[in-house]
Amino acid sequence: MQQPKNFKRLLQALAKQGLDVTYNDRTYSVRLKDSSEFDRQDACPTNTSAKTAEILLPEGFPVEAKALKQLANLAQIRHPAGGFVCKCCATPDFHPGDAGVAIGSIVQTEGMVIPAAVGSDINCGMRLHVADLSLEKFLQKRDRFVQLMKGDYFFGTRDVAMTAKTSRALFQYGIPGWLDAMLDAPTGSIVKSNLHQLADEIDRVYLGGSMNGDWKWAPEELVPDTGIVRDGGLATIGGGNHFVEIQVVEEIEDKATAFVWGVRQGQLAFTIHSGSRNVGKYIGGMWRDRAQSAWPKHLKYPDYRLFPLSVTANPNLVREYLQAEATAANYGFINRLLLAELLRLRLREVYGDLAAPLVYDLPHNITLFEGNRWVIRKGACPAHPQQPVIIPGSMGTTSYLLIGKGNSEFLSSASHGAGRVRSRFDLNREGADKSEEALGLTGVDCITLREERRIEEAPAAYKPIQPVIDVQIAAGLVGVVARLKPVLTFKA
DNA sequence: ATGTGC
Numbered sequence: 289m290q291q292p293k294n295f296k297r298l299l300q301a302l303a304k305q306g307l308d309v310t311y312n313d314r315t316y317s318v319r320l321k322d323s324s325e326f327d328r329q330d331a332c333p334t335n336t337s338a339k340t341a342e343i344l345l346p347e348g349f350p351v352e353a354k355a356l357k358q359l360a361n362l363a364q365i366r367h368p369a370g371g372f373v374c375k376c377c378a379t380p381d382f383h384p385g386d387a388g389v390a391i392g393s394i395v396q397t398e399g400m401v402i403p404a405a406v407g408s409d410i411n412c413g414m415r416l417h418v419a420d421l422s423l424e425k426f427l428q429k430r431d432r433f434v435q436l437m438k439g440d441y442f443f444g445t446r447d448v449a450m451t452a453k454t455s456r457a458l459f460q461y462g463i464p465g466w467l468d469a470m471l472d473a474p475t476g477s478i479v480k481s482n483l484h485q486l487a488d489e490i491d492r493v494y495l496g497g498s499m500n501g502d503w504k505w506a507p508e509e510l511v512p513d514t515g516i517v518r519d520g521g522l523a524t525i526g527g528g529n530h531f532v533e534i535q536v537v538e539e540i541e542d543k544a545t546a547f548v549w550g551v552r553q554g555q556l557a558f559t560i561h562s563g564s565r566n567v568g569k570y571i572g573g574m575w576r577d578r579a580q581s582a583w584p585k586h587l588k589y590p591d592y593r594l595f596p597l598s599v600t601a602n603p604n605l606v607r608e609y610l611q612a613e614a615t616a617a618n619y620g621f622i623n624r625l626l627l628a629e630l631l632r633l634r635l636r637e638v639y640g641d642l643a644a645p646l647v648y649d650l651p652h653n654i655t656l657f658e659g660n661r662w663v664i665r666k667g668a669c670p671a672h673p674q675q676p677v678i679i680p681g682s683m684g685t686t687s688y689l690l691i692g693k694g695n696s697e698f699l700s701s702a703s704h705g706a707g708r709v710r711s712r713f714d715l716n717r718e719g720a721d722k723s724e725e726a727l728g729l730t731g732v733d734c735i736t737l738r739e740e741r742r743i744e745e746a747p748a749a750y751k752p753i754q755p756v757i758d759v760q761i762a763a764g765l766v767g768v769v770a771r772l773k774p775v776l777t778f779k780a
Numbered sequence: 781a782t783g784t785g786c
Contacts, residue, residue: 386781409781528781569782653781713786 302353307360315763316343316351318360337366337373344380344698344763346755349709355383358390361592362405368584369601371400374661377698379668379765380756381707388594391667392707394699398661400596401606403579403613405664406655408572410613411620412530412563413494413651414669414678414704415628416689419556419635419644423536423775426556426639433638434735434776440630441525441532441778442737446478448523448626455510455517456503462618463497463625464490479629486625489646494670497621497649499614506615507570521565522619523626525780529705529745530562532627533680535687535772542769545691549647549676549769557772558644559680559687560627563653564620571616575609613655624649647689648676652704663699671695671702677766681706681753683745683777684732688757690766702765706753712744733776741779 302309302318310317318341341363345351363376375396382392387407395405426433439445450458450473457469467487473480490496503511510519525532535557540546551557564571579595582602589595597606632644652669655662671677671692679702680687694700714720715727724730728747736742760766 407781412781526781527784530781563781566782572781711786712784717786 302356307356309356316345316356317341318343318356318363338363338376341376341378342697343378343382344759344765345382346380346751346759349751349755351382352384355390358384358388359393361594362389362393362395365395365400365402365590365592365594365596367400367596367598367601368587369399369598371596371598371600372398374398375699377701379698379701379703380759381667381703381705381751383708385666388592389666392703393666394668394701395664396661396699397596397664399599401609401655401662402594402596402664403572403575403609404594405666406572406613406653407576407666408569409653410564410568410572411617411651412561412653412667413620413624413649414680415560415624415649416647416678417558417628417632417644418537418551418647419558420642421556421635421639422554423556426534426775429638430776433634436634436638437631437778438735440523440634441627442780444520444524446523446630448478448519450477450517450519452512452514452517455519458622459501459503459506459511459615459618461498462501462621463493465498466618466622478633479626482629482633486629492646493621493649494651497618497625499617500611501615501618502611503615505571505612506619507567510567521567522623523630524565524623525627525778526562526565527741527780529708530780531683531745532561532631532778533559533683533687534775534777535559536775537770538686538773539771540769541771542691542767545769549689550645551647551689551770556775558628558631559678559772560624561680562620562624562627564616565623567619568616571612575612578605578609610655617651617654620651621649648678650676650678658700665701667704668701669704670700671766672700676769677702679703679705679753679757682728682747682750683734683774683779684728684747685753685774687772687774688753688768689770689772691769692766693764695763695765698763698765702760703756706750706756708749709751710749712749715743715746715749716740732774734779735776736779745779
């Protein structure tokens, strides 16, 4: 396989930063500089962090030096009390992140967690439903449906109010405990009419949609002592690459698996990509700062400024961080559930009673304990054997439902999308070609209140999905179950 | 990612 386009230039840029990169059979290997100042500051005993980080990349696409540098930084994080990185790797939607951690990075640690590696967008993830409705019938009443959804997603026309008790249960327990608490929800609250189906679908949510949270970490105004909570952030899509998309199941590749998962050719489908909104921002930001404050006072900050929390040095802080992260994760699971429920209710309202079951819901921005170690995925899906994996293309291209293969070389993970190739700034700047053709928007039905969102998130902003999927199949990360074609996309 | 900022 040939080397990527900008390989030589990349080597030069990275050599200046003390990084050595090789390319072999679909995979980059970033070798880190051997000695750092850090080594001399403190006896970091027997354990040292990873010396290499592997990246799976689609053939013929450039990769940014900034992203490689960020991955190298992540790989060499360690804590003087003994925490270290066991393994670090990246998926083919790899690109630089704003907060110092590249999207598509996966890091396995021992003895430490890294709040900054998860970042603000805690439990960002993907949720897929199928619906027993043909594309033809859907399009007949498309305008009415879109009008109703715009109200729900952009203007909050549906009541998602909760009692104080229910709000606390949401943060504390995630989906199951929250559904229990919903039994006494105010009348008119949207999930009340469908509690049984939502309970039946819990086993199709990663971790059962439940982590060990504590409402004490939630923003104060969302966990009052008594009264009704009206949270303007809940059941909203959010910005950036988040979306809700109506799709059609275009083609089944793995018939047996699709049958078991309840997916059939010609069905309508909808995919939700969203996370924990402001709650994750609040908790992620708080803990990034707390991890920095907990860094040993007598040591200089490491130059990458990504601070781990050590199990040996600060066991309580590690426990509390994981609980705080879980609190935001619970909110993320329920946000996606509500976005889907709003859509399912409107489908039934417009097209009559129809089945629209959940296929799967999985996070791609989260710390998970797997095989006795922490695995932190930043824009990467878990892809364990037999597990459903959802990888969306841009709003103009195919999305994929896949089955995980549990490739340990890539820490049982897969990409969470195609990966951005052009920055928002680049696409929006003066003088840029903003024609439909140049942006790949021809024939794309994008519902948004903001024109700049269509431009920032246009198909031209992303890699084509096909090579991104192909390289992951070739490397044994996933197998294709079904292809989903976009029909229309909601972007906030 | 974020009622944002190159």
